[in-house]
Amino acid sequence: MTTSLLSAPPATTLRQALLADRARALTQLYRQAFPAVRRLVQRQGGSAQDAQDVFQDALVVFYEQAVLGTLELTASASTYLVSIARHRWQHELRRRARLPNEALPDESDALAAEEPEAAEETAFAVRDYVERLGVKCRDMLLNFYYFQQPLTQIAEANGYRSVRSATVQKFKCLERLRASVRAAFCTETIEY
Numbered sequence: 001m002t003t004s005l006l007s008a009p010p011a012t013t014l015r016q017a018l019l020a021d022r023a024r025a026l027t028q029l030y031r032q033a034f035p036a037v038r039r040l041v042q043r044q045g046g047s048a049q050d051a052q053d054v055f056q057d058a059l060v061v062f063y064e065q066a067v068l069g070t071l072e073l074t075a076s077a078s079t080y081l082v083s084i085a086r087h088r089w090q091h092e093l094r095r096r097a098r099l100p101n102e103a104l105p106d107e108s109d110a111l112a113a114e115e116p117e118a119a120e121e122t123a124f125a126v127r128d129y130v131e132r133l134g135v136k137c138r139d140m141l142l143n144f145y146y147f148q149q150p151l152t153q154i155a156e157a158n159g160y161r162s163v164r165s166a167t168v169q170k171f172k173c174l175e176r177l178r179a180s181v182r183a184a185f186c187t188e189t190i191e192y
Contacts, residue, residue, distance in 0.1 A: 014077055018066050018067060026063070029062075030055075032077075032078040033077075033078040033082050034051075034055050036078070036082045037082055037085040037086075038051040040086060041085075041089050044089065045093075054089045054092065055085055057088050057167065058081055058082075058084035059081065060164055061084050061164065062077075062081050064162060064164055129180050129181050133180075136158070137173035137176060137177075141174065144170055151167055151170070154170075
Protein backbone atom coordinates (compact mmCIF):
# COMPACT_ATOMS: atom_id res chain seq x y z
CA MET A 1 0.00 0.00 0.00
CA THR A 2 1.43 3.36 -0.93
CA THR A 3 1.20 6.64 0.94
CA SER A 4 -1.06 8.03 -1.78
CA LEU A 5 -3.54 5.23 -1.12
CA LEU A 6 -4.35 6.66 2.31
CA SER A 7 -4.15 10.31 1.31
CA ALA A 8 -7.28 10.31 -0.84
CA PRO A 9 -8.42 6.75 -1.56
CA PRO A 10 -11.81 5.72 -2.74
CA ALA A 11 -13.43 3.71 0.03
CA THR A 12 -13.42 0.56 -2.12
CA THR A 13 -9.64 0.79 -2.65
CA LEU A 14 -9.11 1.28 1.07
CA ARG A 15 -11.40 -1.66 1.80
CA GLN A 16 -9.40 -3.84 -0.58
CA ALA A 17 -6.14 -2.74 1.04
CA LEU A 18 -7.49 -3.55 4.52
CA LEU A 19 -8.72 -6.95 3.42
CA ALA A 20 -5.52 -7.78 1.52
CA ASP A 21 -3.02 -6.76 4.21
CA ARG A 22 -4.79 -5.52 7.31
CA ALA A 23 -1.68 -5.21 9.48
CA ARG A 24 0.16 -3.10 6.94
CA ALA A 25 -2.84 -0.86 6.22
CA LEU A 26 -3.60 -0.31 9.91
CA THR A 27 0.07 0.36 10.66
CA GLN A 28 0.15 3.02 7.97
CA LEU A 29 -3.07 4.56 9.27
CA TYR A 30 -1.58 4.57 12.77
CA ARG A 31 1.59 6.30 11.61
CA GLN A 32 -0.34 8.95 9.71
CA ALA A 33 -3.18 9.68 12.11
CA PHE A 34 -2.07 8.87 15.66
CA PRO A 35 0.29 11.85 16.14
CA ALA A 36 -2.57 14.23 15.33
CA VAL A 37 -4.92 12.40 17.71
CA ARG A 38 -2.30 12.44 20.47
CA ARG A 39 -1.81 16.21 20.04
CA LEU A 40 -5.57 16.78 20.05
CA VAL A 41 -6.14 14.77 23.23
CA GLN A 42 -3.15 16.18 25.09
CA ARG A 43 -4.07 19.78 24.21
CA GLN A 44 -7.46 19.15 25.77
CA GLY A 45 -6.08 17.78 29.03
CA GLY A 46 -5.81 14.09 28.20
CA SER A 47 -2.89 11.75 28.69
CA ALA A 48 -0.96 9.67 26.18
CA GLN A 49 -2.95 6.64 27.39
CA ASP A 50 -6.21 8.54 26.77
CA ALA A 51 -5.01 9.24 23.23
CA GLN A 52 -4.22 5.57 22.66
CA ASP A 53 -7.63 4.50 23.96
CA VAL A 54 -9.49 7.05 21.84
CA PHE A 55 -7.46 6.18 18.77
CA GLN A 56 -8.06 2.46 19.24
CA ASP A 57 -11.82 3.03 19.47
CA ALA A 58 -11.74 5.27 16.40
CA LEU A 59 -9.69 2.72 14.48
CA VAL A 60 -12.19 -0.05 15.30
CA VAL A 61 -15.09 2.09 14.06
CA PHE A 62 -13.14 3.07 10.93
CA TYR A 63 -12.12 -0.52 10.21
CA GLU A 64 -15.65 -1.86 10.60
CA GLN A 65 -17.05 0.81 8.29
CA ALA A 66 -14.37 0.13 5.69
CA VAL A 67 -14.73 -3.67 5.75
CA LEU A 68 -18.54 -3.57 5.78
CA GLY A 69 -18.53 -1.17 2.84
CA THR A 70 -20.38 1.62 4.68
CA LEU A 71 -17.40 4.00 4.67
CA GLU A 72 -17.86 7.11 2.54
CA LEU A 73 -14.72 9.20 2.43
CA THR A 74 -14.88 12.89 1.52
CA ALA A 75 -11.34 13.49 2.82
CA SER A 76 -8.24 11.41 3.39
CA ALA A 77 -8.49 8.30 5.52
CA SER A 78 -6.27 9.80 8.20
CA THR A 79 -8.39 12.98 8.34
CA TYR A 80 -11.53 10.87 8.70
CA LEU A 81 -9.89 8.81 11.45
CA VAL A 82 -8.85 11.95 13.35
CA SER A 83 -12.42 13.20 13.06
CA ILE A 84 -13.80 10.00 14.58
CA ALA A 85 -11.24 10.27 17.38
CA ARG A 86 -12.17 13.91 18.00
CA HIS A 87 -15.82 12.94 18.45
CA ARG A 88 -14.86 10.04 20.73
CA TRP A 89 -12.66 12.32 22.86
CA GLN A 90 -15.38 14.97 23.16
CA HIS A 91 -17.78 12.24 24.29
CA GLU A 92 -15.24 11.07 26.88
CA LEU A 93 -14.75 14.63 28.17
CA ARG A 94 -18.51 15.06 28.59
CA ARG A 95 -18.70 11.72 30.42
CA ARG A 96 -15.88 12.74 32.75
CA ALA A 97 -17.56 16.07 33.44
CA ARG A 98 -20.70 14.22 34.55
CA LEU A 99 -18.67 11.94 36.83
CA PRO A 100 -16.15 14.24 38.54
CA ASN A 101 -15.33 11.76 41.32
CA GLU A 102 -14.16 9.10 38.90
CA ALA A 103 -10.57 8.03 39.37
CA LEU A 104 -8.73 8.66 36.13
CA PRO A 105 -5.96 6.31 34.98
CA ASP A 106 -3.26 8.94 35.72
CA GLU A 107 -4.30 8.93 39.36
CA SER A 108 -3.17 5.31 39.74
CA ASP A 109 0.31 6.64 40.57
CA ALA A 110 -1.05 7.61 43.99
CA LEU A 111 -1.53 3.91 44.73
CA ALA A 112 2.15 3.25 44.11
CA ALA A 113 3.07 5.90 46.70
CA GLU A 114 1.01 4.17 49.41
CA GLU A 115 2.60 1.78 51.83
CA PRO A 116 2.81 -1.82 50.55
CA GLU A 117 0.22 -3.12 53.03
CA ALA A 118 -2.30 -0.47 52.00
CA ALA A 119 -1.68 -1.17 48.31
CA GLU A 120 -2.14 -4.91 48.88
CA GLU A 121 -5.36 -4.29 50.81
CA THR A 122 -6.65 -2.03 48.01
CA ALA A 123 -5.78 -4.63 45.36
CA PHE A 124 -7.63 -7.28 47.35
CA ALA A 125 -10.68 -5.01 47.61
CA VAL A 126 -10.68 -4.42 43.84
CA ARG A 127 -10.44 -8.17 43.21
CA ASP A 128 -13.45 -8.58 45.48
CA TYR A 129 -15.42 -6.08 43.38
CA VAL A 130 -14.34 -7.83 40.17
CA GLU A 131 -15.60 -11.14 41.57
CA ARG A 132 -19.00 -9.54 42.25
CA LEU A 133 -19.42 -8.46 38.62
CA GLY A 134 -20.54 -11.83 37.39
CA VAL A 135 -18.77 -14.46 35.34
CA LYS A 136 -19.05 -12.83 31.91
CA CYS A 137 -17.84 -9.38 32.98
CA ARG A 138 -15.15 -10.77 35.25
CA ASP A 139 -13.79 -13.01 32.50
CA MET A 140 -13.84 -10.22 29.94
CA LEU A 141 -11.99 -7.73 32.15
CA LEU A 142 -9.46 -10.29 33.34
CA ASN A 143 -8.81 -11.54 29.80
CA PHE A 144 -8.37 -8.03 28.44
CA TYR A 145 -6.49 -6.26 31.25
CA TYR A 146 -4.70 -9.06 33.08
CA PHE A 147 -4.04 -11.64 30.36
CA GLN A 148 -3.88 -8.94 27.65
CA GLN A 149 -5.86 -10.93 25.12
CA PRO A 150 -6.84 -9.02 21.98
CA LEU A 151 -10.48 -8.02 21.69
CA THR A 152 -10.81 -10.10 18.52
CA GLN A 153 -10.01 -13.22 20.53
CA ILE A 154 -12.35 -12.20 23.36
CA ALA A 155 -15.14 -11.47 20.85
CA GLU A 156 -14.78 -14.90 19.27
CA ALA A 157 -14.59 -16.73 22.61
CA ASN A 158 -17.73 -15.00 23.95
CA GLY A 159 -19.76 -15.18 20.74
CA TYR A 160 -19.92 -11.45 19.96
CA ARG A 161 -20.78 -10.53 16.39
CA SER A 162 -17.97 -8.01 16.09
CA VAL A 163 -15.00 -6.56 17.90
CA ARG A 164 -17.03 -3.40 18.39
CA SER A 165 -19.66 -5.38 20.34
CA ALA A 166 -16.93 -6.77 22.59
CA THR A 167 -15.51 -3.25 23.05
CA VAL A 168 -18.89 -1.93 24.10
CA GLN A 169 -19.43 -4.82 26.51
CA LYS A 170 -15.95 -4.32 28.00
CA PHE A 171 -16.75 -0.65 28.53
CA LYS A 172 -20.07 -1.51 30.22
CA CYS A 173 -18.36 -4.02 32.51
CA LEU A 174 -15.68 -1.50 33.41
CA GLU A 175 -18.34 1.12 34.15
CA ARG A 176 -20.18 -1.35 36.42
CA LEU A 177 -16.92 -2.02 38.27
CA ARG A 178 -16.19 1.70 38.63
CA ALA A 179 -19.72 2.40 39.84
CA SER A 180 -19.59 -0.32 42.50
CA VAL A 181 -16.17 0.82 43.73
CA ARG A 182 -17.32 4.45 43.71
CA ALA A 183 -20.50 3.59 45.62
CA ALA A 184 -18.54 1.67 48.23
CA PHE A 185 -15.99 4.45 48.57
CA CYS A 186 -18.72 7.07 49.06
CA THR A 187 -20.40 4.86 51.67
CA GLU A 188 -17.12 4.37 53.53
CA THR A 189 -16.39 8.10 53.43
CA ILE A 190 -19.80 8.98 54.84
CA GLU A 191 -19.48 6.47 57.70
CA TYR A 192 -16.42 8.23 59.14
